[in-house]
Amino acid sequence: MPSLCTFRPQSRRHPLAHAALLACALSAAMPAARAQTSTAQAAEASSARHDYDIPAGPLAPALRRAASQAGVVLGFTPAQTEGKTTAGLRGSHTVGQALSALLAGSGLALVRTDSGSYVLQAAPVMAAPAQAGTLHEVTVKAQADRNGRTEGSGSYAQTGASTMATGLGLTLRETPQSISVVTREKMDDYALTSLSEVLEQMPGVHVSSLDSERTTYSARGFGIDSFQYDGVSTTINTAFSAGNSLGNTAIYDRVEVLKGAAGLLTGAGDPGAVINLVRKKPTAVPQKQITVGAGSWSNYRSEVDLSGPLSEDGRIRGRAVAAYQDQHSFLDGHQRSTAVLYGILEADLTPDTLLSVGLDYQDTDPRRSSWSGTRPIYDRYGGRISLPRSFNSGADWSGWQQTSGSAFASLTQRLSDKWKLKTAFNRQYNGYDAKLGSIQSGPYVDGSSTIFANKYVGRTKTDTFDFVADGSFSWLGREHELVLGGQFSRAQWTGETYANVTYPQRTVRDFYGWNGDIPEPLWGARSSAQDETTRQEALYAAVRLAASDNLKILLGSRVSNYRYAAPHSSIDLKKSGNFVPYAGLVYDLGNNLSYYASYTTIFKPQNYRDIGGKLLDPLVGKSYETGVKGEFFDGRLNASAAYFQIKQDNYPEQIADAFAPDGTPAYRGIQGVTAKGVEFEVSGELTRTVQVQGSFTHVKAKRAGSLVSTTAPANQVKLYTSYRADALLPGLKLGGGMRWQSRTYQTIMNYGLEREEEYSQSAYAVFDLMARYEISKQLTAGVKINNLFDKSYRTNIGFYRTTSYGEPRSVSVNMTYRF
Template identity: 35%
Template sequence: MRIEKKAACLAAAICTLAFLPNLSGAADDPAPVATTAATSDATTDVDTIVVTGNEESYTVEDSAAATRLGLSLRETPQSVTVMTRQRLDDQNLQSLRDVLDQTPGVYSYQYDTERVLFTSRGFVVDNLLYDGVPVATNFSTDSIEDALDTALYERIEIVRGATGLTTGAGSPAASVNLVRKHADSRTRAMQFEFTQGSWDDRRVDADISTPLTADGSVRARVVGAYQYRESYQDLYRSEKWLFYGVVDADLTSRARLSVGYDNQENTPQSNTWGSFPLFFSDGSQANWSRSVTTSTDWAFWNRRFETAFSELRYQFDGDWALRSTLSWRRNQEHNRLFYVYGYPDPETGIIDTSDADAGYGAYAYSDRAKIIQRALDVYASGPFALFGQQHELVVGYNGSRTANNSVAFEPDDLTDPVNLFDWDGSYPEPTFDAGSRLSDIDTKQSGIYVATRIRLAESLKLIAGVRHATWKIDSYYLYDTPADSRYDYEKTIPYAGLIYDISTDYSLFTSYTEIFKPQNNKNESGQYLDPIDGRSYEVGIKGEHFGGRLNSALTLFRTQQDNVAAAVLDEDGATIKLPDGSDVSRPIDGTVSRGFEFEFAGELRDGWNASLGWTRYLIDDADDDAIRTFVPRTLVRLYTTWTPPGALKRLTVGGGVDWQSESSTQVGAPGGGATLRQGAVTLVKLLARWQFTPDIALQLNGNNLLDDKYYVLDEFDNTYYGPPANGSVSLRVSF
């Protein structure tokens, strides 16, 4: 089905829900927009296990993201950032990459237009959760999926550092928890948003809630979006279609059942695969326009994400609660890609692709892939009394099985020359064969865990837990040697933290946990490297101000790891490739990451929201040599908004600055490798919004307003330019 037809079907479904008769018989009075929960008295006994707080704030009262215990940010002995719905709307953050690019301590880079990775504290972020339930990472990057749309979520919680207690295997970078919107409104509520941005970026959003019964005990919510956009990079264009529906039913005053489904399709065309050459054949450095591309008019990389889930929450006597979630997730992709390698002539811009032996050439690739994950998550939590004090306990299990299957299609040889001075994407499309089995990888992961908060004294609390995790892989991959392999890992992961209240506003904390992560990186034989193993320590001070409206934290951390993957380079400084095109890696023992993170977020006063993150880290190998130098060591993220009182109360103005320190990476160059250095980068953002009525608002956003030209570096010689100055205008209408 064409994407236009799908968009029409989405619009029809949304309009049907928006304008069908009120099945519940409830009043049709206008309701606030359905972007925040509206909990009723009939369901106050049901443990919703969600963050609470002011929906117009940049902070929250509590979160269970780090330990599954409902703790305030001050009581959580790790660095936690919560991107609230208000923050997502203020900055028009539409994708997960948009969000993480505004998160303190998180840095993104890309292999091409469709493969994006994230790092925190020098390590790749690979832990993604939906409502606390872990899901599989992106197989192409071993990081989390960057293209997920934010329209589905009430907030996004980022816990920096190791989170093995709740996620099992994973890096000590960070975990990202996506908290879905639910049908919490007992009156009908609708919101529509229309956005026009730079490079012909057009988007329509809809968010509709309605009760399905007269008493509101059964409710539905539908979220949909359609987007077409082009890019500052030549040729590129993409369409996105998004649908999410959920029904929440109060079975009794103690039990709530939620059933939901979401579907997102991305269909980019003329996308890149890899990057562009940084040097000419005479060794001089190329200074391309930011619109440079090496893609073709026949390239595409279609992706589809689907999730179905059912969740049951039950409240027992004594404030104990049980939550059980079944989920099914399917990721599909089909691509046709083009890659050119070598160095163009400085006079003609031509790369002679007929001489592959000289290190010049062009290559095409196509595959179809499908990843299906089935998961079960169940846990119980509640208080218990001991030695005259009240404590909390959570006991749980989660397990998943993931099947990864793909077929690859081999092309004819490509010998036509490439002229990058006159490139329009019209390179001849090769003929692909009928396809052959590429991968068949079955992964099972499970874990049993327990965590508790013990009040050792009035001002001293211990948070302790342990998880026993298993990870089994039965793998066939065409380019492995041998193609068939099995891996079976088992690990017990402890967690401990102490919080000491030094005043009514401040607490000292410390925490310790261990690290365990199987990895997809391979050695020169095509075999997976051994799992990453290590330990992580944190210590710091946290504050809670103005009655919890503002939270602050200063964290010092140190992480030690073995078997960390590093790229293997040839004599020219280029990465050595395996037959499937993936990069050869080697394990590094004794890797140490250390640094600090400072953050505050919330309301400084009525109408004034602000968020500041200042992070600094160093990462070295066992010989004290710096590694992963392509990631900036210092990041500063500042954003603030202000709604003045009085006559200008309808106006909101805001802005921010993102600053990153210098960075560098090794890249291929004629006659040997070269070091590409990136200076400090400063990106300025602005916001203006006018609230015509309580239901209608017009918003302007601007990004990189100084039009700073900068590189996005990575470890594998895939270097890109960041986007130039851009902006958007959005009209938001609520009923």
């Protein structure tokens, strides 16, 4: 049988014993699995009719589209369909009729393998031309893959559905808000192994490193603090901004970012954007891979990924992913080891019931972590310090050790041909043990300085239960869509801070020759404790009305209760009946273009008090967006142009020399920040051999006429491409990209000169290159060069009067073996 190149997950490896056992168990089970479909099931599947609307064009995307609509497990190699076209298909057909019509004249035939999947092979030379309805019986083993899966697509475009905005499964063109996606193909091409690396290439997102272990994200003038997992919103307290930014991409199919307010599904949060991390799913076809890699500064990585059916009839499927990375960095003495484990099982309990359970685990253990930047900006007398990029302010015992993971389960029940019900439970965990010490002040005239240290220990736990019913209904002669859902979440952060530190030695005698060698302090008794609990309860609904053939109107609302309690701070904040509206429309201008507009909101409670002691009303973010979206080449290329405006009201402003009854500074809520801008994006297939993702974003956020959020650039350009260079060398793929951003700045205090100064980073561009070569059907080699021209730039400008530099030029290679 030909290699099923349309299924190409990234492989992962993990050194822990339980990871190996799980991987071996799955590996042993898969060869024995065989999909045996009964005659009755085959007859039922082959006689089922589906409506198709597939235009004439290249054969490969037509087959993928038909397989998705019919729920057929279908595998083929790019070489089999290269250069082949189809006359297209319209109307209602059985599965056999549809696939036979698409394959007519192609010289290919569909056959079923022992595992129950279907693959293409060359049709027998003497065989008569295929006739509609005469193909082998085809069995639908599971629901159609309408969840937007990008693994194995070979594309930088998401062609499937996303539920991020409204809970309805809509394509990017059908969604009246901007959604950007980095697909599995792009992650593999550019070897993007961390969430921060992915978001650096994500259109419209700005990435800023606070220090060696903490990274923050922002979009459209506001920070991003909202996350979804497989489309389920999760309330997460990331404890001092650590946690999600260290996430490893080994377990994800794609990363989606919804721009603007997302209160309909998210609840409390900021109006900039929400990030959706979509996990890999089990495959109906067995697949196994191993990847090893090495890079600059002794960066080593190994991965294993196993997936396939676990039962004779294919109704139970599993996947295990494991990875281990030992990563040194360009910072003096800094290194980090990361271990990842992921396992998931899917079971078709009945033809209409799908159960999914799984877990993921990540352990991150850094050494010589920097803290609050990687070096101070000023010396003790106000002069700017000149240091190499490799300077690391952290002590050799400084480290922000973290363990994170989740356990999740979902049950999807198809209620009828038009309706289904899905319930999901997710438990997130993050534990941290941070012994941190760094030089945070510049040197004296004699070259000496001092170290500052604190210790933080704690954990966060989040439980989320989500249920949603969605389907379609007929009204006034048209078909419309409706989603009804609810969510309950509880997030708790407990921790201890040790700031009563005794230093055996605090003085750093040679600031410029600092190598981190200094005794670890005595931490003493804890100085404070954290105990914060956030609860949310919500019901939401959204409807997509087909007002005409070309006009779709979306309406929705969310009603939620919110409670935040922090006993150590005497805070017990309750907000009930919070109403979040949603409105949007999409008007088709033709076969390829649509005009859209939307309005939505989001809220975020705050614990500031006014003069009378009353807590300020929640921050309210209002998002307006309008633009044009395009879908070309049968959805293989997406394009969009958007204008947006975001307002954040009840912004807290401190009242000079005024205090609340509890002695804390008094604030008043004012009409806050307004961000306006435009964004252009294109992603997907320009030609049969060229993939591209490019964007331009312009945004300015102001309050009372003054710019805010100046640490994020007003303008960003990102462009990444890949070219399948088979004409030069069969199996060769070449690619390159760049990201450019405009000037950023911040006003910070220069205590040496007793004045405020502007600290800035001028506009800069970073260029990357990549290449991948398929040595054989089983073996692929890759290489990438980051920061090709070794551009020196800062990713943190002024956080606690410190700065951090971006990574210099680096080279990495990897090899993937499929078996």
